Amino acid sequence: MRGQIARRYRSQRSEWLAGGGQWPIEIPLGCPSENEAARDVSAIQEWVSAWRAPQNSGEVVWAEKRWHMLGTQLIPERVIFRTAIDVAACIEEGQRLRSAIARYELMVSRRPSLRSSVPRYFDLLADASDSEIDRIGRALDWLDSHSASDLYPRQLPISGIDTKWLQSHSGIIADLWGAPVEFRATPLIARVRILDPNLSCSTGGLSDISAPVDQLAALAIQPSRIWIVENLQTGLAFGPLTGSVVFMGLGYGVSILSSIPWMTHAECVYWGDIDTHGFSILSRARSVIPYLRSALMDERTLLRHRDMWVEEPNPCDPSEAPLLTPDEQAVFEALHQNRWTTRLRLEQERVAWDYAWDNISRAF
Numbered sequence: 001m002r003g004q005i006a007r008r009y010r011s012q013r014s015e016w017l018a019g020g021g022q023w024p025i026e027i028p029l030g031c032p033s034e035n036e037a038a039r040d041v042s043a044i045q046e047w048v049s050a051w052r053a054p055q056n057s058g059e060v061v062w063a064e065k066r067w068h069m070l071g072t073q074l075i076p077e078r079v080i081f082r083t084a085i086d087v088a089a090c091i092e093e094g095q096r097l098r099s100a101i102a103r104y105e106l107m108v109s110r111r112p113s114l115r116s117s118v119p120r121y122f123d124l125l126a127d128a129s130d131s132e133i134d135r136i137g138r139a140l141d142w143l144d145s146h147s148a149s150d151l152y153p154r155q156l157p158i159s160g161i162d163t164k165w166l167q168s169h170s171g172i173i174a175d176l177w178g179a180p181v182e183f184r185a186t187p188l189i190a191r192v193r194i195l196d197p198n199l200s201c202s203t204g205g206l207s208d209i210s211a212p213v214d215q216l217a218a219l220a221i222q223p224s225r226i227w228i229v230e231n232l233q234t235g236l237a238f239g240p241l242t243g244s245v246v247f248m249g250l251g252y253g254v255s256i257l258s259s260i261p262w263m264t265h266a267e268c269v270y271w272g273d274i275d276t277h278g279f280s281i282l283s284r285a286r287s288v289i290p291y292l293r294s295a296l297m298d299e300r301t302l303l304r305h306r307d308m309w310v311e312e313p314n315p316c317d318p319s320e321a322p323l324l325t326p327d328e329q330a331v332f333e334a335l336h337q338n339r340w341t342t343r344l345r346l347e348q349e350r351v352a353w354d355y356a357w358d359n360i361s362r363a364f
Helices: 002-016 034-039 041-052 084-090 094-110 118-127 130-145 163-168 170-177 197-203 213-217 232-237 251-259 276-288 299-304 326-336 353-361
Strands: 025-028 059-067 071-081 189-194 208-212 225-229 244-248 267-271
Touching: 002 025, 002 084, 002 094, 002 118, 034 041, 034 059, 041 071, 071 084, 084 094, 094 118, 094 130, 118 170, 130 170, 163 170, 189 197, 189 213, 189 232, 208 213, 213 251, 225 232, 232 244, 251 276, 267 276, 276 326, 299 326, 299 353
Parallel strands: 225 244, 225 267
Antiparallel strands: 025 071, 059 071, 189 208, 189 244
16 A cells, blocks of 8 residues: 555655645555455454554545454455645655645745746755755846846855856756756867967967867968877877877867867877777767877777776766777777776876877878
């Protein structure tokens, strides 16, 4: 009976917040026949005694059975629940439901528009602190009068609300407010080194630039060769290269390079860690730069540096790198299959620099 009630509670509790549902709820208990009772009289007696004990909630309805062998017996036939609180009390959820109903009524009284949306957040209503509910209300009130503020999240002058709270609650705030919450976006920053002094003439001599991507896109340069490396220090180690630039430290944010028009006329090479995430980033980069090549991510480089191997903490899913060449796919699959050792990683910084630079110099 509790199992049935628990399932009913989980599926309908949001509806019950506003007084909905069809009442009463009746749960039949499955009365035994006389033959069933006669086969195990002591078990039936224990069952009847258990139902005679005081119940948490619900009204037990008894049926009089006139049996030929066992005489007249009172048997529990069904349990009737007349309110949602009765149902919740039966499975020790009474206090949570009361809290949820009180928070629902409070929020709807202040903002009637929440009547249909706020029941979706039953657990929040049941378990959150009063201050948490108050913060949500203040955030919604502020948005009502500042929907086009064009502020960064850290600039919001709402008492008790910080950036981390806003980020973790942005989904529910947007849902309750009824529209996406659009704050001023933080500019996407990329770092690029210009490796050819002739190219840096167009940037006033600047050769190491960290700037919003839209500003980098506007640079009046036209490199013929572009390197994309996974880690910052690797990019800083690059020496002079004719017609070349190197982007560094983007990680999974590599797809922002798709908005830089002068990349489309250059040869592009990606060099990352030899681990599952390195190949996943390579695949993501190739989704926006289809002609992208890879370098120093081959089996020869991997086996040459056995003494530099470490363990990759959390390998990515095999499905996260769909855009690899056959040779790249072979290494990627071997890493997943632990062909050489468990969770193998060769970080690009651990590749001997004379070996790496020789390959870089000959890559084009």
